[in-house]
Amino acid sequence: MQGRLARQGWFLIFLGCFHCAVADRLVLDTVEVVSRSDALLGEARSASQGFVGRDRFQLRPLLRIGELAEVVPGMIATQHSGAGKANQYFLRGFNLDHGTDFAAFLDGVPLNLPSHGHGQGYLDLNPLIPELIDYIEYGKGPYYADVGDFASAGYARFHTASRLEKGFLKQTFGQDKYYRTVAADSYDLGRGTVLVGGELAFYDGPWASPMDMQRYKGLLKYSWEGDNRGFNIGFNAYHNDWSATDQIPERAVKQGLISRLGTIDPSDGGEAHRFGLTFNGWNDSAWGQTRLTLYSYYSDLRLYSNFTFFLEDPVHGDQIFQKDRRFVVGGNLDHHWHWTFDGIDAGFRLGTQIRHDFIPKVALYRTQRRNIVAPVAVDQVNQTSVGIYLENITRWHPKIRTMAAVRGDIYFFEVKDRLHGRHSDERADALVNPKFGLILGPWYDSELYFNYGFGFHSNDARGVVTGADPLVRSRGLEVGFRTYWLPELSTTLALWQLRLDSELVFVGDAGTTEPSGKSRRSGIELSNRYRPFDWLTLDFDLALTRARFEDVGNSADQIPNSVGRVIAGGITIDHPGGGFAAIRVRHFGAVPLNEAGTVEAGGTTIVNLGLGWRWRDRLRLSLDILNLTDSKDFDIAYYYASRLPGEPAGGVEDFHFHPVVPRQFRGTVQLFF
Template identity: 35%
Template sequence: MKKVLLAMGLLSAWQQLLAQQPADSAHTQLKQIVVSAPRIEKAMMHIDLKKIPVNTAQDLLRKVPGLFISQHAGGGKAEQIFLRGFDCDHGTDVNISADGIPVNIVSHAHGQGYSDLHFLIPETVESIDFGKGAYYPEKGDFNTAGYVNFATYDHLDNSLIKVEGGSFNTMRLAGVFNLLADKSAAKRNAYIATEYNYTNGPFDVQQQFSRFNLFGKYNQWLNDKDYISFQASTFTSGWNASGQIPERAVAEGLISRWGSIDPTEGGNTSRTNAALTYRHQASADESWQSFFFYSRYQFNLYSNFTFFLKDPVHGDEIQQKDDRSIYGFEQQYTHDYTVGNSRLTWQSGAGLRLDDIQDLELNHVYRRDTLLNRLAWGSGRETNLHAYTGLTWHTGHWRINPAVRVDHFIFNYQDKLKPANGDPGVTATRVSPKLNFSYSTGSIAQWYLKTGMGFHSNDMRVVMQQNGKDILPFSAGADLGVVLKPVPNLLIQPTLWYLYLQQEFVYVGDEAVVEPSGKTRRLGVDVSMRYQPVKWLYLDADVNYANAREIGQPKGANYIPLAPVLTSTGGIGVNLPMGFSANLRYRYMKDRPANEANSLVANGYFVNDLMLAYTHRQFQFTVQAQNLFNINWNEAQFETETRLQHETESVTDMCFTPGTPFYLKAGVSVRF
């Protein structure tokens, strides 16, 4: 009897302890998701952000189910992105934005659509909106495999200071400061955030990576109908890089796994953004929004992919420079109508983006300082005018959404190595229709069929070489899926998808460029699962399969290099009593072809990370262990023709950047 009473007492104590979980955890539950809601991915991502901690800008991208990234140039370069059977390079086939500001850089010095998210401070990000495929009329250039938009907080309840340190001489300081103490009015909000990062990394050549970020935001309701928001951010970073190293150099003992062939790789970059939003609520059914943005961007990168293949004396190091200003404007109009027992929403928009490129360079250099040869040098302007309109008709269990988008491009490029007088420029137009259906069966399931066309633009230098032909390759695709919620705390979303692309981009290692090739098709299956059996336990898993092939090539020679085949991410999150929490995360990528014949393979990996936290009043203490089991894995991999200094002939093999080894970081933060 005493044992029974003791057990009952322990159970009662455990229930009381569970009731003491942090308020944020208690109020963020999977059962809150409504299956019949549109864009359910955004609601699911909101839960993920609350349940799974984020610490870096890279972690933010990894939040998107099925999206993988790899870093191969010292931490300061934009990540390589993989999504839905695409090696998106640094963003060619995924449209990325932050608070509506485009992140993708067109006609970039390193790669088309280059997307550097390092200006984002993770503690300022409130939500992530994403969509796979090209079914969204408000998304334009680069929206083929999908889109991602990060939204920062408009309002803060408190301020935050965080200090972190860890392996490889890593240090991070972050602060978010609420500038307005009057929380009751909720009419005005203002805050600033700052971040400083430093690390040497695990490599023999110390990265000496440093980055400084500053962000500020102000918003106010001017009256009951008018709202205004202004934000500004700036960041600058510099680093050294070990680069990609040949497998044979490690196997022969010439360098260690953490060594380098050219120790002078690296770079520096900076970006400053400003944006102004004005919204007018004309009535309960009608609203306008105007959005203006400006970015000042600079980039300077030193790389050596082929070592001594072209220049056996000085080596093949290249310098890529980019210096530009970006101007943009978006106008959106929304009107809701009630027609009988149905609802109709009409949304239209128009805008422009102008990239004023002062300097675009590709140079052959020696140890960064000596210019040996200018390989490309120019300036130019690239203008994108666009408009879209769409209807969403909601009647009964059905939601039908037809839409169309039109993009018009004007390319003007001045080649400083081959000056031409009176260059008229090149223009091109792309029309992208969309048609989406969904059918909801109450609170249990929502079936959907999404169809549409998208596109990605080409680099202006390719546009000039092609004389304007085939310069806006289109995609056409469809998603057939269902969102299932058989019980309130279980969400399952399987999707079958297909995507055709008029033109593909393939990495060419010996030139360190991306070139167009033929038509491709991709088909696959995505499955997402979220399960919260009790309030303190959160389970998630995403499994993604893609079959990607070139069209018109013989079987066995039609593989798409580096296209992901099978990927999965997921984990277990536990919010324990008295402020303790733990998250065990995994990410898996299967072996994939490294060339068209699949004769070389990019090795897959299975990596685990563990995050522990203890929260007491306004303080939080964290410990992170990345690559928990200290496996050897290759983060970036390429088939590349290279020659080392002692070799008489070139060799084509795999070059790679090793993934981070076991890495421990601890931190403390205080809210006030």
């Protein structure tokens, strides 16, 4: 405890010294952050494309950082392990595991990690500092030329702020030794603005085996903007280490071996690091708009997990150690220009994206209490991807516009087997994906959208060199409607279908994913946002999905962990008198746990409440009650065989679940300066 308080003290002293050193340069302008959803009318490429400003999520009570992704209608973010591991994401009938088929970006930098030690497309949002996110753009389906790998279900772009209206110091205390401090400020420096922010957090959690999470983050960003050009340079750092309570077998709870909050292997857990440098520049001229992003970052994950306990190794146990250490460099170059002839306005966009992942070590070991028993696989991977896209949007008539685009991607895989040398090889593959759209309107502040397009996800390089398909195509179709017919109400409706040539399925005993058969998903999504007053917002989202494997017959075609129903809604009050409150309900329905659909996990409903008071933009006090109803539902569940001591050698097929966190109270004091 004293060590934690000491670290908090040094953190605050550092920020205080930085503030004093540059306070003489402080010139803060008032910045109003509002949602720009109305601006999408006449601009959006599909009904399921959207924009969320800071005003839409700054008051949301969040249990975990990954829940920030739930601003995407129909998205669910859960967790089946410790607070340092990437979340499980569910969208459009996908169990995205930790990110496959959903792409995320931070200030233009791709966050998904291909050929990752824990799973393909691993997506960890824990490095984000929610208070420093300015806005989020999102889209669903494979209809966007500037988004390539891992985006069949959709994408989200997180953008950090360049300037804060006021600096702040925020301290949160909660049950189970939860402490979190965030501090940030922005200053004029030269002709630009520097923003500095940091977070530290500690949390044991309600688990029988304390999580002992220790998390540190930092962001330093310099921005400059002239009349028609500008740039920003950012550096971010992230460290997290934790112990984990993974999913547990239901029979162990029923037999009284452990509680619902217990664990079979208390030595599970991990450690994660990420350090990144980003440059974004733009220039607007008579020739069009040019955007350039350059980035490099280092990522390191050490993850200890035990999903089957004593099934594979009755002596040492089945704990595995997944190691992934990599250096990533890349860039995006994009040019946009217009051409007008005889009343027809055509916009063109030409871009290229290059990325290289150097992975000196991606490895899997058998371990016991974090001590290595035997190596299973140790590889070095070099993976390079180059994408080129061309998009045209033509306004043939004030009420008719079309979108036509083509994207080509080429991938190079090189794997060196450092353990046996048997699987060292190289391989390359390329894919071309066209995309089309027709938008009719606006009429009465409403538009109708028709979209058809192809996307893809890459497979793990280690599987590619042994015969797996390198690039797996997806095909999407969507018909949608967007309306602002009532000025205070925005509504979108989308009917969609998505087919994949190969599904990635979670494998319990390996703790990773593997390619499976073809799949088809279809569904309907409804999203509503009603703002009758400037201080009151009501929202409601509904997503219904049917997900099936293809070419497997009728008896075993269900996709495990595909969520068929998602309901989310809330009321947000931000009264000018100082009071504010937000209540949110999120529900996902029962999910099949095997292909036959004979085993099912029940639905989950969570209610979160936040309320507080603000005094003269100087002080904010708030209380969050997370899981208000103290739900005993599952965060996530699986069905597979595991073995406890004394059980048959073949193990026992059983539910394995991670419970939702019991009701939590967290109080926050935030000072503005």
